[in-house]
Amino acid sequence: MLKLSRLERKSVQQFCSGCSVRLSRKDIESSFPAVYNAGLEQGWYQWWRESGFFSPQYGGKKERKVGEKSRFSMVLPPPNVTGVLHLGHALTTSIQDALVRYHRMRGCETTWIPGSDHAGIATQIVVEKQVMAQEGLTRYDLGKEQFLNRVWDWRKLKGDSILGQLEELGASLDWDKTQFTMSPEYTNSVNTAFIQLFNKGLIYRKKSLVNWSCVLQSTISDIEVTHVNVDKRSLFDIPGYREPVELGVITDIAYKLTNSEAEIIVSTTRPETMLGDTAIAVNPTDERYSHLIGRTAWHPFRQEEIPIIADTYVDPAFGTGAVKITPAHDPNDFEMGARHSLKSINILNPDGTLNEIVPEFCGQHRFSVRESICARLDELGLYRGDREHGMSVPVCGRTGDIVEPMMKFQWFLDTSKIAELARDAVKDKDLILDPDTNNPVWERFLSNEKTKDWCISRQLWWGHRIPAWFCCKDGDEEKGVWTAAESKDQALLRASNILGCAVSELIAEQDEDVLDTWFSSGIYPFAVFGWPEKTPELSQFYPLDLMETGHDILFFWVARMVMLGIGLTGQLPFHDAMLHGIICDSQGRKMSKSLGNVIDPLNIIRGSSLESLKQDLDISAKNGYLSEDEVSVSKSNLEKQFPKGIPASGADQLRWALLSYDVKSEYINLDLSLVPRAGAWCNKIWQVSRFLNMAHQTTSDAGTNLSAIPTDFQPRLIDMWILNQLARTVSSVNSEYEARNLHNVEKELRKFLYGDVCDVYVEYIKQNIQNPEDPGFLPSLLFLHSCILSSLKMIHPIMPFITEELYHRLPKLPSEKRKESIMVENFPLGVQWSGFINPNLEDLMETVLKIISGIRGLKANYSLIKGSNPAVIVHCDDQHSVVELDQFREIIQRLTNCGEINFVENKIEIKALPVGCVLTSVENLSIALNLGPYLDTEKEMKKVEERIGKNERDRKKLEKSMKGKFQFRSSPEIVAEKRRVLDEELERLQEQFKVLKELKE
Structure with a gap:
């Protein structure tokens, strides 16, 4: 027979001890609503924030046991000030808030830093679109000063709106530490970072080939270029160009040998770049051209000779086996030009028009020149036709423009050493990437030679202006020097020391370029705490305990934070990085305006009519944020997916639905039907809590005194079993929270509350819980109370609103300890419940x-x-x-x-x-x-006969599917499995019919 152990008996007596609870500042109606309503979320967030619960001190314990965590610090990846909340933000916020709330309840001094990023390119683009849509003006029409004033106006009006929207998601952020990456304090950190790295010799300026966006008229990084594969002749719309451009075509062009009618034919996908050709290259082993190596060809437009060179890089099987070399406009040609000391000729203006290199085409758009070049070559007898050809087209991810490689003076950060240290940090497990499937990708990226020089300058108007000054004496630029300094006076002083002259003899001009946004955001983990000043917050919370972000910015941001953290603070900015997947729609398509599947999570939380959703799209189109095509596609998608609009679901349902997925997967195909299912789960929690409340009310109505547990109190087997299940759940939930497997946390909680508590325990105690005089009433109430309150605490990090509401609605036992809010309660720990575990x-x-x-x-x-x-x-x-x-x-x-x-x-x-x-x-x-x-045997026999008949029909249908044109639709294995299922069903039905027949007889 089962007996309670001494430890179990002692644990039972620990249920009812403590002090009173302070009243919530949110007014709660006395009656307990019959069903859950998402509107109950209102009021709690304001009270949390005003009560200061988001501050570190509300999580901290004065005394900790050895091995217990003392703090937990994170930063919210700063969203762009464009103020558009999307499901990616909702996922990030849900993950991070769940982890922050868990660690706060574990007793950690917890800080989670909010902020917004000035987002140089994104913000400049959105303001440009708005100005063009509303006033028909470009930024150049306004001028730099007036345009920047418009950007600051935008920032003041909408810049922090997304931070306010995060409140509706329940984000328990440490708002007192809010940051903006263009604030004076943050700008000081950015300038200091640049100056320190410059003085260490890691930042330098040189002329190099960069990715150039003609629409932005700025450089962009390699990882901001999307390579689009074009398999055949296709027409593409290019921003800023009037007609579609044909891609997927290769053109053959003949070069005449100098002073000869002989020719050499080259193949190119970009005919216009021939204006910058400075050589023709062939493979040294290609016998077709060996006799031409060392000779020259005549450039028909520049009217000069260019050499024919040999290089093993040339693929004899590509095109004609001879290739044109344009070092100023192709990365591979640039490297070949360096090997053969070829000159580089830039043919493009910053806006993508042709410069004066060949006056005939000066001022024309590059794609217009493509057509003109081919026409002129045809006139000169040098055009040899074109043909379909697969190609990879580099596209600017921000504008959709085709990227043009161009030679430009730019600022670079030499990351060779810090990239190696960042790579080794993962290899040596000083930095943990979760999931570790990212480790090989990290290794490849940071071992790639192309990552060793990071172009950190941008030709934008909005951003941190580079704190670098060109200083020279008497206007002699050849003898000038670049210095990095916080002011012009400091720059002149440093330059005077370098050049050995008086400050008064020097002039200084600050570089007009701004820094790459990823550079300023790369120092975010320590700049938010006041670096370079040695603030108390910096020493207390840096390095961060966790960096959580999307895997798609592993290199955009995570790698750069690690490298800059090493380079500027001498330590890793964090030792743990969790990477979540990209939100896609239920069909696995990425969220995209062009697909019309982008959903604002606030519309899910608040609810929205179809008409209102369409009006939001019209407003976006009016401001220039969406094209007419994008609006049309989006409206069509909304009509199909939400014909009756979107019902208000609240934040808890959305958070639960998002976190029901394994968020560490590379892609998350979100099925929005999970949101109403999460609503059913909320109602289940509500109903079982209401059941407990009614049991307490029964006690109150009967005047029953629960101030003490009787000395002869003896829990039943069902009571000890439910405590065993609770103890197991507490242990596994803690383990899953620590492993950051939030979907498994949800599975464990659903299994316990749905299966163990509601389906078993509540069903068992229903007849006891209605009568305080019933011997089973007391154990039923006590154990149900413990299960519900413990469950609410474990659910709280994921669903903060409903758990806070119920925490204040549910009566407490006379000596039960409760805190002001469930969010600062003590999280149930496995060690506290281990005494209830009884494997037998x-x-x-x-x-x-x-x-x-x-x-x-x-x-x-x-x-x-x-x-x-x-x-x-x-x-x-x-x-x-x-x-x-x-x-x-x-x-x-x-x-x-x-x-x-x-x-x-x-x-x-x-x-x-x-x-x-x-x-x-x-x-x-x-x-x-x-x-x-x-049994009503007659009735049951008829039902079984009908089922047997259906079984026979299904069997005939299956056999028919194996004949004629249908026979290959299902594999033999699938058919065999279907036959097995039908056979087992028939055997069961026949046995059932036999039993019924015997009963009838």
């Missing part, structure tokens, strides 16, 4: 639940007369003794509404049972029910 009881109850399931299944198969309680015989194949199982007789009877139960040691033989008995097996269990007295 757990194992036995698992068998008992199988028996219950088997009995319920048999009763469901036969439409028993209401109120019937058939006798049961159970055989367990010697897994458990009859004596052990007999302890659970009353639990089985109550949960199945069956009659007498007999546990037998011998195997049950159907032929030995009375007529009307049915037999089933559940794994290793055999269960027999005597249904004879409780």
